Amino acid sequence: MALIQFENVSVAYGATSHPVLSNIDLSIDEGEFVCLLGQTGCGKSTLLRLVLGSEQPSAGRVLIDGVPHNQPDPTCGYVPQKYSLFPDKTVMGNITFGPEVSEFNMLTRLTPRYFRQRREFRQTAMQYIRRIGLQDADAHKYPDQLSGGMQQRVAIAQALVNHPRILLLDEAFSALDPGTRRDMQVLIRQLWRGTGITLVFVTHNTHEALQLGTRVIVLARETPNHGSHVALDLTVPSSCPTDEVSRLVARLDSAAGSAREPDEFTSAIGDSTPRDLAAATNLLPNEI
Amino acid sequence: MPGGFQLVHAKPNRTAAILLSWFLFVLGIGLYVHAAQKRHQGNAEDRVVPTIPHMLHSTYDAAFKPGEDDEQTLGENANMPQRFLASMLWKDTKASARRFFYSLLLLIPAVFLGLHMGLFPYVGVFFCRFVLFFDKIIALSLLPILFIAFGIDELSKIMLIVIGVTPTIILDTFNLTRSVPQEQVVKAFTLGAGDFDVAYRVILRQIAPRVLNSIRLNLKAVMLFLFAGEMIASTDGLAYRIALLRRHMGMDVIIPYVLWVALLLFLVDVMMRLINRKLHPWFREA
Numbered sequence: 001m002a003l004i005q006f007e008n009v010s011v012a013y014g015a016t017s018h019p020v021l022s023n024i025d026l027s028i029d030e031g032e033f034v035c036l037l038g039q040t041g042c043g044k045s046t047l048l049r050l051v052l053g054s055e056q057p058s059a060g061r062v063l064i065d066g067v068p069h070n071q072p073d074p075t076c077g078y079v080p081q082k083y084s085l086f087p088d089k090t091v092m093g094n095i096t097f098g099p100e101v102s103e104f105n106m107l108t109r110l111t112p113r114y115f116r117q118r119r120e121f122r123q124t125a126m127q128y129i130r131r132i133g134l135q136d137a138d139a140h141k142y143p144d145q146l147s148g149g150m151q152q153r154v155a156i157a158q159a160l161v162n163h164p165r166i167l168l169l170d171e172a173f174s175a176l177d178p179g180t181r182r183d184m185q186v187l188i189r190q191l192w193r194g195t196g197i198t199l200v201f202v203t204h205n206t207h208e209a210l211q212l213g214t215r216v217i218v219l220a221r222e223t224p225n226h227g228s229h230v231a232l233d234l235t236v237p238s239s240c241p242t243d244e245v246s247r248l249v250a251r252l253d254s255a256a257g258s259a260r261e262p263d264e265f266t267s268a269i270g271d272s273t274p275r276d277l278a279a280a281t282n283l284l285p286n287e288i
Numbered sequence: 289m290p291g292g293f294q295l296v297h298a299k300p301n302r303t304a305a306i307l308l309s310w311f312l313f314v315l316g317i318g319l320y321v322h323a324a325q326k327r328h329q330g331n332a333e334d335r336v337v338p339t340i341p342h343m344l345h346s347t348y349d350a351a352f353k354p355g356e357d358d359e360q361t362l363g364e365n366a367n368m369p370q371r372f373l374a375s376m377l378w379k380d381t382k383a384s385a386r387r388f389f390y391s392l393l394l395l396i397p398a399v400f401l402g403l404h405m406g407l408f409p410y411v412g413v414f415f416c417r418f419v420l421f422f423d424k425i426i427a428l429s430l431l432p433i434l435f436i437a438f439g440i441d442e443l444s445k446i447m448l449i450v451i452g453v454t455p456t457i458i459l460d461t462f463n464l465t466r467s468v469p470q471e472q473v474v475k476a477f478t479l480g481a482g483d484f485d486v487a488y489r490v491i492l493r494q495i496a497p498r499v500l501n502s503i504r505l506n507l508k509a510v511m512l513f514l515f516a517g518e519m520i521a522s523t524d525g526l527a528y529r530i531a532l533l534r535r536h537m538g539m540d541v542i543i544p545y546v547l548w549v550a551l552l553l554f555l556v557d558v559m560m561r562l563i564n565r566k567l568h569p570w571f572r573e574a
Contacts (some may be wrong), residue, residue: 054474072477073480078471078478080475084475086472088496098479101479101489102479105484142569143570144570159478162480
């Protein structure tokens with residue numbers, strides 16, 4: 001049985017407005033790394049929010065493990081593009097927030113067990129801080145004292161520390177510079193491989209989608225009056241020659257309804273498979 | 289003129305900044321001294337614009353001479369702090385401060401109501417229209433009703449402050465709660481938080497510095513209602529004293545009292561800013 005299932009899902013805001021998504025039928029298996037691709041406004045983030053449970057379909061059902069998913073819960077970890085960290089908490093506070101609120105309510109936080117366990121939470125958080133490439137001293141910094149890339153690293157650690165079954169990233173790297181973005185791509189691939197988590201990644205970037213995902217789903221709309229539908233559902237080959245990558249990029253761009261020039265990031269990386277990306281970042285291919 | 293000097297980018301140096309920032313104070317004092325001298329040249333007994341020495345003398349009397357009730361109890365050899373604690377100024381300050389802080393305490397439920405209204409749609413729907421309507425009622429127009437309902441004791445004065453300032457604080461907190469990005473709320477739920485974790489551990493902590501700022505900016509309104517209540521129905525307090533001395537044209541005490549109130553309010557403002565900075569080191573004002 002698929003982990004995430006969309007059954008004829010449509011989304012429209014208000015009775016008279018044009019639909020955002022129309023008749024989406026989709027299933028995502030456990031352990032997949034799915035990249036959602038499409039032009040701005042095509043409903044990628046809406047699709048993500050449906051999985052998250054923070055938005056409800058106007059028609060159809062969204063099931064997780066066969067059960068309708070109606071509200072956000074710890075099944076899904078979430079890393080948005082902005083506001084991904086709590087500004088009032090340090091890096092340590094952000095990462096330990098999940099375990100603390102999951103285990104202790106307002107009253108049980110007054111018991112000695114909480115203080116004992118808090119030490120464990122902090123030790124685990126410190127392991128995550130090192131794993132995402134931050135220094136121990138960064139644990140006591142507030143989000144506004146971190147760079148954009150560091151903030152997103154912490155946001156990913158914050159989401160993963162609770163061991164969600166699904167991790168949803170909504171254009172999480174789009175505000176980062178090309179170098180930081182490449183580091184983040186390496187990190188997310190590593191974490192995905194290491195945890196076996198199901199990952200849904202929203203991006204504009206065709207090359208990024210091809211390099212990261214095991215599957216790329218392209219959303220597109222035929223006319224402005226119609227909601228987006230799945231224009232292409234592509235399983236990414238584990239390795240393919242450069243000309244094949246170019247062909248896939250052209251195919252994905254065409255499905256998304258765009259023929260774009262490579263952006264700064266894609267120019268820097270070029271047409272590369274995860275293997276090439278590994279070489280570029282001095283990591284073993286299986287680390288990616 | 290496109291190539292001309294841009295005043296927007298002209299930054300005063302430290303000396304200029306100090307001189308400019310104190311200039312209006314010096315000018316105000318200078319004008320006052322001049323006006324007082326002029327009036328006293330015409331009439332040595334003038335009470336409308338008392339001279340600075342006269343005001344200092346009256347201030348000393350108000351701050352270091354016992355009030356009428358304590359004249360007997362305070363001995364001849366009492367030291368300065370003892371004299372101050374028995375003075376009219378201290379007693380009035382204490383009475384006003386007590387009402388002021390009770391009123392501030394009563395603003396805490398207003399913060400919680402605003403928070404819940406902003407976060408929980410049912411609470412919002414239930415209270416929002418009522419609070420918006422209530423906010424439009426001029427609190428001072430309720431004064432006769434309050435005196436009839438609660439008498440002329442402390443409660444009516446505190447209720448006046450609460451009615452006057454509470455809706456503003458509720459609506460401010462409500463708007464601040466609504467302005468917290470939805471991503472933060474969703475994120476908290478995905479991390480296992482419950483409704484009240486989101487309310488108190490996510491939203492309240494994020495809006496707390498702005499709520500404190502809102503209360504700080506409303507301190508003047510709190511004092512305004514406090515003064516209105518004290519002037520109309522009270523037997524002690526700073527505003528009571530000012531109203532009482534007005535009848536005797538006691539400008540030599542009224543002016544120092546007004547400055548004393550401004551100084552106290554300024555100190556409370558500074559204290560709240562320091563507390564805010566200490567409690568919320570992550571907060572950067574926009």
